[in-house]
Amino acid sequence: MRKILIILIGTVLLFNNKISAQLSIENLNVSQTKKFIKSSQRTANIDLTISLLEHLCSLSPQNDKAFFNLGLAYYNKREYSAASEKFLKSYELNKQKNVSALYFYSKMLKYNGQVAEAINNFTEFKKIGKRTKFYSQNRKEIESEIAGFNVDSVKNNVKIARIDNEINNAGAEFSPIILDENRFIYSAFNNEKNAFSLYEASKIDNKWTKSDNVxxxxxxxxxxxxxxxxxxxxxxxxFTVCKENWQNKTICEIYVTSKSSEDWTSPIKLEKPVNLTNYTSKHPTVTTNSKNADVLYFASDRPYGYGGLDIWFTEYDIKNEMFAEPKNLGGKVNSKHDEITPFYDYNSHCLFFSSNGFQGLGGFDIFKTYGDKRKWSSSNNIGKPLNSGSDDFFYVLKNNAGYLISNRSDSATGKLETCCDDIFAFEYNIENKILLKGSVYSINPIKYDNESTFSENIKVQLYIKGDDDFYLADEQLANLKGEYSFLVEKDNDYKVMVSSNNKEEFLTVNANDIKAANTDTINLMAISIDYIPTEAFTINDVYYAYNDYQLTSEAKDTISKKLLAFLNNNKNISVEIASHTDNKGEDSYNIELSQKRAQSVVDFLVTNGIDATRLKAKGYGENFPLTANAFSDGTDNETGRSQNRRTEFRIISAETSLMVENK
Known part of the structure; x- marks a missing residue:
């Protein structure tokens, strides 16, 4: 199928309606008209192209190809009613030859929301066109377009309304950027500058006002x-800057400005590999990676993509002070057509974007996928009423409310045409959501009474079930009481994960249990963590004869009851056995003596069945006293010396486990 020219205000096409000389179209003959049509198409002058094609159709009222091209021109301008009329005329002029016109006519009915009539005509098209070359060459797209009617049954629990005419003017508005619940930035045409500029919209006393110079x-x-x-x-x-190149092709590039004190720096164009000569890069959305460096998602028609415009990402290399080579998000996000206007919600780890390549209601629909970088769940259409039969894109969200851009008609505000993009506000109904609450506490295996305490600042992550795996949807740190909570939609399966010492465990919450709860809050089982301390523990009552390293019978009894029992009960733990002396004698001698004493403990444990690879002997001599060996007046501190002569153990590695249990 010929690639339709997609005219999106979101990509900031620069309109070129100037004609080098005054042209009286009505005086042109057929041959002259065709020449001017080619010229106007080459410069993407859509209004002139439509005027010329209308004239050609009046000169040649039986020219089915002229009516078909006129339908395409109106389609590109997103005047779907006019387009459907021309496609139907083209089909009726030559039904046997012009089956593709019936397909586009059916498509325009779908875009106009005439669902029943569209289905009937698509059915007719499949019956007579299934064996044609047109159908075989475009099978996937045709079947996807027809399957898009199934999306009609997917309805969000959300309210949506067009913002009033103080913000939405006769032209196009696009790219809302939320500042707070009553303010957002957007782009619209600036007549004084003859270019698109940024404006700020503010809602005061339920009325919208706009200001410039954001x-x-x-x-x-x-x-x-x-x-x-x-x-x-x-x-x-x-942000995106668009301008025409030497071929009169609109090229968009990504720029950045930085805040210094209260001022913003002069904008800088991102160099290669983000912006490529003669290729478009636009629609940036930003999050961060584990190194707190910017991760940029954007749309681009650069080589090695899946189709026209794909969504790519690049990470900022802090060390080299540049962005890395962009990578494509893959086939779960990108299609052979166009994916645009990505928005990454870092609170939910969800990417929203618009596509005309997946099953949709018509034109560009908004889709969502969970994940990051190269790992994504399958993309899902977010359904009505956020999507419509028209183009819907530039979806942005904060908490439960946000904005999107659409060229849909809106009878409530008197907007009947579909040519221009307007800003719509939406708000989700939180009645479709439920609060998952839980807590995390720790058990110290060193303390034999199993004393437990609530654990703060433990990372708790929420995963949502995708088509083939679970994907990160939210994360937070437990509070001072070890508590966490997630506000989630009721129709999904989730897993709650707590991490400790490189070990992870999941607590599953499925959609059926959520629905059966019949409440606005679900209290989850508490999650207990085996706490692995990093400090050293003294083994009391382990004594040696003076100047000797052999264990006494009393020392062996103590080690058996305490350390040996602990190691047998915690087979995933490795320890360092440390021996210390007081400061009597030469330092080198004390190091040697303490090493032999530590080794004697290791040997005893190995003899009693502990794997030697779990044990490490270390003698520290007099280097790490617990207290002073002498008083401040220089007299001997015998009590202090006895405390310094000690044997300790310290956990040096552990494969810990997490237990999910009621508390």
Missing amino acids: IDALSNLGYSIGSGSFSKDSLRFY
Whole structure:
């Protein structure tokens, strides 16, 4: 199928409606009209192309190809009613030859929300067109378009409404960036600058007002400014700049400005490998990686993608002060058509984006996928009413509310045409959500009474079930009481994970249990963690004869009851046996003596069945006293010396386990 020219205000196409000389279209003959059509198509002058094609159709009212091309032109301009009329005319002029016109007519009905009529015509198209070359060449796209009717049954528990005309004007608005619950930044055409600029929308007393010069450093850039995203720390603003190249092709590139004190720096274009000559990179959204470096997701038509525009990501290399080579997000996100306007919600680890390559209601639909970088769940259409038969994109979310851009008609505000993009506000109904609450506490295996305490600052992660795996959806640190909570949707399966000492364990929560709970809060079982201390523990009552390293019978009895029993009960633990002396004698001699004493403990444990690889003997001599060997006046501190002559053990490695239990 011929690739349809996608005119998205979101990509900031620069309109070129200037004609080098005054042209009286009505005076052109057929041959002249066709020549001017080719010229206007080459410069992407869609309004002139439509006027010329309308004239050609009036001159040649039986020219089915002219009506088909006129339908495509209206489709590209997103005037779906006019497009459907022309496609139908083209089909009726030559039904046997022009089956593709019936397909596009059915598609325009779908885009206009005429679902029943669209289904009937798609059914007719499949019956007469299934054996045609057109159908075989475009089978996947056709079947995806038809399957998109199934999405109609997916309805979100959400309210959506077009923002009033103080913000939505006659032109196009796009790329909302949420500042807080009553303010957002967006891009719209600036008549004075003859380019797109950033504005701020503010809601005061339930009324919207707008102001300009959002970021002073961008006010005199001289080019159209499109979609943007603040870094997680709000110190950098990445945004799109679009301009025409020498071939009159609109190329978009990503720029960045940084905040210094109260001012923003002059914008800098990101160099290779983010921006590539003669290829578009746009629609940046930013999060961070484990090194707290920026991770940039963006749309690009660069080589080695899946289709037209794909979504890619790149990570900032702090050491080399540059972005790494971008990588494609893969086939679960990208199709052979176009994926645009990514938005990464780092609270839920969910990527929202728009695509015209997956099953949808019409045009660009909004999809979501969980994951990051190269690992993603399968993309799911977020359904009605957030998606419509028109183009829906630039979805952004904060907490339970957000904005999106759509060219859908809206009878409530009198918007009947589908040519232009407007901002719509939406808010999810939290009645479809439930609070998962739980706590984390620790048990110290060294303390024989199994004393437990609640654990703060333990990382707790929430995973959501995808089509083939669980994907990270949220994470937080337990509070001072060891508590955590997650607000989740009721229709999914989840796992709660707690990490400790490189060991992980999951607590499963399935959708059926959530629905059966019939409450707004589910209290989960407490999660207990085997606490592995890093400090050394003194083994009391282990004595040696003066200047000797052999264990006494009393010492062996103590080691058997305490250390040997502990090691037998904790076979996943390795320990260091440390011996210390007081400061009598030469330092070198004390080191040697303490090493032999530590080794004697290791030998005793090995003799009693402990694997030698779990034990390490270390003599520290007099180097680490617990207390002073002498008083401040120089007299001997015999009590202090006896405390310094000791044997300790310290855990040096452990494969710990997590236990899920009621408490």
